[in-house]
Amino acid sequence: MEETYWYGLIGGVxxxxxxxxxxxxxxxxxxxxGIFAKALNPRDGDFKWRIAFLAGMILSAAILFLISDRADTYRIPEGRGWIAYAIAGLLVGFGTRCGGGCTSGHGVCGVGLGARDSIIATIVFMVAGMVTVYLFKMIGGAA
Amino acid sequence: MRVILLSLLAGCLFGAGLTLSGMTDPQRVVDFLDITGDWDPTLMFVMGGALAVFFGSRLILRKNNPAFCNATEPVSKSLIIGAAIFGIGWGLGGICPGPGISNLGALRTEALIFVPTMAIGMVLARVFLGRDT
Incomplete structure (x- = not known):
């Protein structure tokens, strides 16, 4: 098995x-x-732990980017400029709230809890992502 | 205070997992979604590892903790539409919310564009759909 897959497995754990x-x-x-969306509302009683969680995500990543070339690997797929990332951000923000979760909430926690709605959501966003990459490749000539 | 410190620790573990597994690299995510190209299965290993730990822990913890019990909700139209919109954005940029936020740790240009626009998208969902933000 390729080394990258092992790191994937370790990261997943x-x-x-x-x-x-x-x-x-x-x-x-x-x-x-969900953590991010609700952290946008400081009146929420759970505001502090949400900010702590997000700060931890940024802090550990910042350290690993500095000390590990593997973690620091960062490549922008061909044909994606800043406009693509602005549109992607809007769609991801709107879509995750409308659908009630993302790769972690539905994909890991929901599926891990055996929730039928999360399993269906995960299949839908994966297929939608695959179709988008395919169409982008057809139109832009790059993946 | 205990909950805040544990959340900080959980966030650190999450960020470490995302970066070490290569999920903060948009090309790797797009390569996973590119099933007609040179397919990269790494994301499957990441989800597999995460699900194995989560599912295993759940079997032990659900006896005493209702948070670990099955919490499925009815499948609604907004769940399907929302997941599809999210998937389109994910395929476009190769970034979902976690990697977007962790990439702020290196002040990557794309993350600095993605995260604020994601916040705007969430506010729009609150305004138009009444979803909590």
Whole structure:
């Protein structure tokens, strides 16, 4: 098995452990889109732990980017400029709130809890992502 | 205070997992979604590892903790439409909310565009759909 896949598996184990720890500590499904969305509202009583979680995500990533070339690998797919990222941000923000979760909330926690709605959401966003990449490749000539 | 410190620790673990697994690299995510090209299965290993830990922990913890019990909700039209819109954005940029936020740790230009526009998208969902933000 390729080394990259092992790192994927190890990273996945860390993500799973983080999700279990956060769910255990807060009794809230720790989806990143939900944590971020609700952290936008400072009146929320859970504001502080949400900010702490997000700060941790940025802090550990910042350290690993500095000390690990593997973690620091960062390539922008061909044909994606800043306009593409602005549109992507709008769609991801709107879509995750409309659909009630993202890759972590539905994909890891929801599927891990055996929730039927999360399994369906995960299939839908994966297929939508694949179709988008395919169409982008057809139109722009690059993936 | 305990909940805040545990959340900080969980966030650190999450960010470490995302970066070490290569999920903060948009090309790797797009290569996973590019099933007609040179397919990269790494994302499957990431989800597999995360699900194995989550599912295993759940089997132990659900006896004493209702948060780990099945919490499925009815499948609604907005769930399907929202997931599809999210998937289109994900395929466009190769970034979902977690990697977008962790990439702020290196002040990447795309993350600095993606995260604020994501916040705007969430506010729009609150205004038009009444979803909580």
């Amino acid at each position: 860390l993500i799973g452990a983080a999700s279990v720890l956060a769910l255990w500590a807060t009794s809230k499904i720790p989806g990143i889109s």
